[in-house]
Amino acid sequence: MAFRSHVLVCAGTGCVSCGSYELGAAIESELAARDLAREVQVVRTGCQGFCAEGPVLIVQPDDVFYCGLKKSDVPTLVEEHLLKGRPVRKLMYTPPTAPAPVPTLSQIPFFAKQRLVVLRNRGLIDPERIDDYIARDGYAALAKALAEMTPEQIIQEIKLSGLRGRGGGGFPTGVKWATCRQAAIHRGVEPIVVCNADEGDPGAFMDRSIIESDPHAVIEGMVIAARAIGATQGFVYIRHEYPIARERLAKALAQAREYGLLGRGILGTKFDFDISVVQGAGAFVCGESTALMASLEGKVGEPRAKYIHTVEYGYKNLPTNLNNVETWANVPLIINRGAAWFTSMGTGDVSENPWNGSSGTKVFSLVGKVNNTGLIEVPMGITLREIIFDIGGGIPRGRAFKAVQTGGPSGGCLPSSHLDMPVDFDSLTAAGSMMGSGGMIVMDDQTCMVDVARYFIAFLTEESCGKCIPCREGLRCSLDVLTRITEGKGEEGDVALLEEMGGVMQDACLCALGSSAPNPVVSTLRYFRDEYDAHVREHRCPAGVCKALITYEIDQAKCDGCHACVTACSTGAITGQVKYPHLLNKDLCIKCGACMDACKREAVLRA
Amino acid sequence: MPRLTIDDLKKMRDQTAGAIALRAGTARARVTVHMGTCGIAAGAREVMAALLAEIERQGVTDVMVATSGCAGLCSREPMATVEVLGQAPVKYVNLTPRDIQEVFRRHVLGGDVVTESALAAGCETTG
Numbered sequence: 001m002a003f004r005s006h007v008l009v010c011a012g013t014g015c016v017s018c019g020s021y022e023l024g025a026a027i028e029s030e031l032a033a034r035d036l037a038r039e040v041q042v043v044r045t046g047c048q049g050f051c052a053e054g055p056v057l058i059v060q061p062d063d064v065f066y067c068g069l070k071k072s073d074v075p076t077l078v079e080e081h082l083l084k085g086r087p088v089r090k091l092m093y094t095p096p097t098a099p100a101p102v103p104t105l106s107q108i109p110f111f112a113k114q115r116l117v118v119l120r121n122r123g124l125i126d127p128e129r130i131d132d133y134i135a136r137d138g139y140a141a142l143a144k145a146l147a148e149m150t151p152e153q154i155i156q157e158i159k160l161s162g163l164r165g166r167g168g169g170g171f172p173t174g175v176k177w178a179t180c181r182q183a184a185i186h187r188g189v190e191p192i193v194v195c196n197a198d199e200g201d202p203g204a205f206m207d208r209s210i211i212e213s214d215p216h217a218v219i220e221g222m223v224i225a226a227r228a229i230g231a232t233q234g235f236v237y238i239r240h241e242y243p244i245a246r247e248r249l250a251k252a253l254a255q256a257r258e259y260g261l262l263g264r265g266i267l268g269t270k271f272d273f274d275i276s277v278v279q280g281a282g283a284f285v286c287g288e289s290t291a292l293m294a295s296l297e298g299k300v301g302e303p304r305a306k307y308i309h310t311v312e313y314g315y316k317n318l319p320t321n322l323n324n325v326e327t328w329a330n331v332p333l334i335i336n337r338g339a340a341w342f343t344s345m346g347t348g349d350v351s352e353n354p355w356n357g358s359s360g361t362k363v364f365s366l367v368g369k370v371n372n373t374g375l376i377e378v379p380m381g382i383t384l385r386e387i388i389f390d391i392g393g394g395i396p397r398g399r400a401f402k403a404v405q406t407g408g409p410s411g412g413c414l415p416s417s418h419l420d421m422p423v424d425f426d427s428l429t430a431a432g433s434m435m436g437s438g439g440m441i442v443m444d445d446q447t448c449m450v451d452v453a454r455y456f457i458a459f460l461t462e463e464s465c466g467k468c469i470p471c472r473e474g475l476r477c478s479l480d481v482l483t484r485i486t487e488g489k490g491e492e493g494d495v496a497l498l499e500e501m502g503g504v505m506q507d508a509c510l511c512a513l514g515s516s517a518p519n520p521v522v523s524t525l526r527y528f529r530d531e532y533d534a535h536v537r538e539h540r541c542p543a544g545v546c547k548a549l550i551t552y553e554i555d556q557a558k559c560d561g562c563h564a565c566v567t568a569c570s571t572g573a574i575t576g577q578v579k580y581p582h583l584l585n586k587d588l589c590i591k592c593g594a595c596m597d598a599c600k601r602e603a604v605l606r607a
Numbered sequence: 608m609p610r611l612t613i614d615d616l617k618k619m620r621d622q623t624a625g626a627i628a629l630r631a632g633t634a635r636a637r638v639t640v641h642m643g644t645c646g647i648a649a650g651a652r653e654v655m656a657a658l659l660a661e662i663e664r665q666g667v668t669d670v671m672v673a674t675s676g677c678a679g680l681c682s683r684e685p686m687a688t689v690e691v692l693g694q695a696p697v698k699y700v701n702l703t704p705r706d707i708q709e710v711f712r713r714h715v716l717g718g719d720v721v722t723e724s725a726l727a728a729g730c731e732t733t734g
Contacts (some may be wrong), residue, residue, distance in 0.1 A: 002663050004655075004672035006630045035652075039659060043630075060630045061637075061671040084642045085674030124630045134616065135623035137630075142614045260610025268612035 007081060008058045008123050012047025012212055012375075013205070013244055017070075020044075026071045030078040038342055040082050047205075047249075048123040050110060052373040053093060057121055065108065065441075066091045096371045096393050109165035109390050110372045115345065115379045117361045118329045127248050130255040133216040139331035143532070145224045146269050149335075154228040155181065158331065159341035162359035164348025166221040166286070166325030168436040169512070170405065170425040172354035176321060180311040181229040183319035189526055191319040193222050193231045193273075195328055196292060197238035197245070200284040201408030202459060204439035206363040207325035209264075209375045210247040214329065215252035219275065221328030224268065224335060226273040229321055234275040237292055239282050249277060259295065269507075284409075284463035288511050302467045303511035318427050324437065326363055346380035347424045358424035362438055368405075369444040371396050378423070383436045385419040386443055399444040400564040403527070406434025409456040410516035412523030413449060434516070448545035449528040454482040456520040462486015464514070471514030474505040478521060487548040490536035493581050499525060544606045547591045551607050554595075556581040558603035564606060566596035624668070630706075633706065636715050639688040641709075643677025649684035650703070657704030661711045683710040687713050694704060698726045 009015075009024040031037045050056050053067035057426055066088045067079070073091055080086045093108060096160040106112055116122065125132035126533050133139070145154050148589040159174025186192040195218060199207040211218060214248055222234050238246055253275055256262045264272045278296055285291045286301040293315045297303035313322025334342050348357015364387070367373050371393035378387060386591040388394070395401050402412040406423075412433030414421070421427050425435050443452065461475040478501055481494050502518030509515040525532060534540045554565070554574070561583040566574045566582065576582030584595070584604075596604040610643070628634065640646070640655045656672070662670060678686045683700035687707060690696040697720055699710055708722050720728070 002659065002668065004674075006661055008630065020614065039655065061634060084647075085639070085677055086676045129618070131623050134620050135627040137620065139616055139622065145618050258610075260612075265610075267616065268610070323714050327639065584665060591657060 001057060003060070005040045006060045007040060007042045007082070008045050008048070008060060009042060010046075010048040010054065010056045010123065011044035011244075011564070012051070012209055013242075014047065014051035014194075015054040015056060016244065018054040020057075023055050023057070023071060023074070027078065027394050030074050031082065033077060034083060036078070036346065037081060043126050044128075045123045046121075046127045047209040047375050049114075049209075049375040049377075050372065051117070051375065054372070059087075062087065062375045064104070065111075067093045075595050089360065096396075098195045107278055109378075110374070111464065113382075113391050114377050114384060115361050116377050117333055117345075118210060118217070118363055119213065119375070120333070120505065121217065121376045122209075122408055123275075124193070125214065127213050127215055128251050130252065131215060133214070137336060138216055138332075139220055139267075141335035142220050142223055142261065143267060145227055145335055146267055146271060151228045151230065154335065157339050158228075158334060159354065160351070161334045161342040161350075162346070162354045162357060162426060163330055163334060163342065163355060164358060165324060166326035166330070166362065166437065168434065170358075173323060173327055175230050175354065176311055176323070177441050179309075180319045180321040180454050183312040184230055188320070189318055191321060192315045193226045193229070193234035193539050194292070194296070194315065194320055194322040195222055195234070195236040195275075195399035196287060196289075197236055197242075197589075198280045198287040199239065199325075200282070200294060200463070201435060201437060201439045203367045204366060204408060204437060205365045206375065206438045208245050209365075210254060210329050210363065211242070212327050215245075215249045216256065217258055217329040217332060218249075219252060219262070219404070220324055221323075221331030222275060223262065223273055224331050225321060225323070225328075227271055227317075227574060231321070232272050232274070232509065234273065234316075235296060236275060236277050237280055237286070237296060238277060240279045241282055246277065246279070253277070255546075264394065274466045283465070284460075285465045285511075288513055290315070290511065292322065293320060296571050302465045303513070305510055317344055324499065326438070332358060339492055347422055348426070349430055352399075358426065358435075362423070362435070363492070363574055364440045366440050368440075368442040368443070369395055370442040380424045381422045383420050383422055384414065387423065387440070392442065395442070395444050401442070402445045402447055403443045403452075405433075405441040405443065405452070405520075406439070407434035407519070408439045410434075410513065410519050410520045411436045411439070411461050413443070413452065414523070417527075417529040432526055434517070446543055446545065448486075448526045448541050448543040449531045450482065450541075451486055451545050453520045453524045453545075454479065454486055455550075457482055457517070460513070460517045462518075466539045467510075468510035468514060469504045470508040471510065471517060474501050474509075474514075475517055477501060478518070480491055482521070486541075487533045487534065488535070488539045488547040490532075490539075490578060492536065494536060495525065495529075548593060551586060552584055552591060552593070552595065553586075553605050553607070554582050554584050554588055555603045555605050558601050558602060560603075562600070564598040564600065568594040570594065609712040610629045622665070628669055628677045634669050634692075636669075636689065636691045637671040637673060638711070638715065639673045639675045639690070641676065641678045641684065641688070642674040643681070645677055645681035646686065653704050654685045654687065654702050654707045658711060661708040665712075669707040678704070680726070683720065686726075691715065691718070697726045697728045700726045701725045 044467040056067040071086035163173040291301045291303040342350040343359040350357045363377045561579040573585045617690045
């Protein structure tokens with residue numbers, strides 16, 4: 001019997017860790033107990049994007065979104081909504097600024113401002129069922145590419161769409177495919193197709209979510225490219241830290257093989273292609289094309305100089321076409337709906353030259369000091385303000401926006417004066433940041449920009465492979481200087497030294513990891529130089545973050561002796577009788593700030 | 608499962624698309640069975656089961672079935688509301704499993720209101 005209602009339970013990594021599998025099972029058993037199991041279907045979908053409120057689910061066709069669910073909510077949910085058709089308001093989402101719960105998806109700003117292209121199937125299909133993907137026009141683009149298009153036409157369509165690499169570089173995808181095809185024909189060898197799923201930026205989970213929610217979209221994109229450039233062998237290079245993504249990808253590949261969508265004679269034609277999965281061990285540098293290919297070959301994951309490009313000599317010296325997960329997932333829709341549809345979204349005019357603009361959409365993982373953390377997809381050209389304040393719901397606890405970091409650890413921090421800037425490849429680069437793979441970290445006024453730069457440089461120092469000196473030593477030296485500044489030991493000339501080292505690294509590093517590594521320092525110097533000066537000249541941290549530069553004390557006039565700070569303090573630094581002003585012993589204080597969070601009368605001062 | 612050809616893929620898509628269409632919120636009509644305590648006591652669960660069975664038998668995939676609370680006319684339960692896209696909703700009363708199947712065939716599929724069971728067309732004034 002057909003189901004009248006579908007309960008789409010999010011089974012992305014975020015919600016799974018909040019217990020969505022248990023929640024789904026509880027709903028199923030409650031449905032069975034009420035004899036509704038044949039009327040209502042529970043579907044586990046990929047990430048629905050609203051990770052901040054997990055576990056989440058959507059009831060369709062009613063379009064009602066529930067969040068923050070517990071197992072104890074299940075009986076009410078099933079009886080009221082699924083049996084009696086009365087959506088349960090108290091389990092719905094309340095936006096931070098709205099007075100009453102908002103019932104449907106289209107009324108929640110988080111969902112309403114998004115445009116789902118790559119994530120078109122998120123929350124709608126079960127990623128482990130190929131039939132669900134096919135029902136949503138899955139593999140139709142492959143059928144079209146095989147039956148109605150020549151390889152040249154496929155490449156031309158991708159070129160015209162202006163699709164640019166979503167892994168960070170923004171290189172025009174169609175141009176890359178054409179070069180790879182040419183190189184293979186010229187040398188008389190078979191090219192290789194590779195999917196880069198080695199997502200390593202801290203706080204980024206776009207590729208992970210795409211594979212978890214819609215693995216077949218990535219596979220279909222790769223098969224179409226293989227047809228276009230003449231490849232028979234492909235790889236997905238995925239990090240081993242993504243267990244759910246790996247599992248779903250493996251299932252999807254097996255199902256595609258069973259249906260004849262991979263392997264020999266795809267869809268009854270003479271075209272052969274298959275994909276193997278290779279696990280990366282989690283080195284950040286292996287997301288870089290030449291290091292990734294070295295790792296694929298079983299060598300140490302180190303980059304090489306790129307005077308010869310990997311599209312000509314890549315994996316085992318064969319012409320190799322490497323694209324990122326999100327790029328691949330765009331391909332089927334461009335083939336299905338045409339380049340003109342794709343260029344209707346975005347900025348610039350890419351009809352003559354794909355470098356002239358940014359078409360389509362971009363997926364971001366929106367994290368940090370923002371109310372709605374999660375996975376979002378927006379049209380290119382949307383402003384940072386719309387992303388952070390409309391979709392993201394603004395800054396928590398009414399604090400002020402300070403900066404947004406885009407492009408991962410080697411991206412840059414943009415201040416509030418850039419909030420109305422359109423988000424596309426070229427605007428971000430011009431402002432001193434970059435698109436990168438799509439991490440977006442929002443920072444509030446309690447964030448110290450010197451400390452942020454130090455954090456990212458520390459990450460990159462750990463991850464530098466050490467092959468070239470400017471990157472290895474430049475990062476280590478930058479980290480020393482930044483650490484000194486945050487400890488209050490900065491000297492005149494430190495800032496100039498950071499700038500000089502940044503310039504050398506940008507010019508001299510072997511790969512993009514190194515040449516973009518100074519970005520966090522360069523961009524914070526560009527927009528927040530006064531904070532560096534305050535640290536160096538006045539030994540003061542304006543945001544109150546750098547522990548060596550702050551002290552806590554208790555305002556005797558405001559303290560009412562409630563004892564809350566005494567309970568919160570883990571080192572016994574605060575003493576005093578109940579109902580009498582307390583005292584803080586600075587020798588015992590570790591400056592964790594717990595007393596400040598615990599105090600309701602703002603009697604704890606930070607200087 | 609045998610390996611697919613391009614034609615097989617299209618057939619498969621057409622067969623499966625309907626089930627997913629409901630998840631994406633696209634449908635040509637919507638039948639709401641009123642499931643208040645009064646409705647359930649009067650047999651709304653059986654009406655629902657009969658409706659779903661009829662939809663299955665007809666192979667229809669783009670009609671939404673929803674439940675809702677008491678429609679306010681407890682004496683005439685089980686009740687259902689049929690909304691065909693672009694037309695005023697029609698309320699049906701005193702339904703039996705056989706009636707709802709008739710309503711589905713004649714109104715939802717055929718486009719004619721089943722006057723024997725219909726109470727009224729249109730909605731109540733709200734707001």
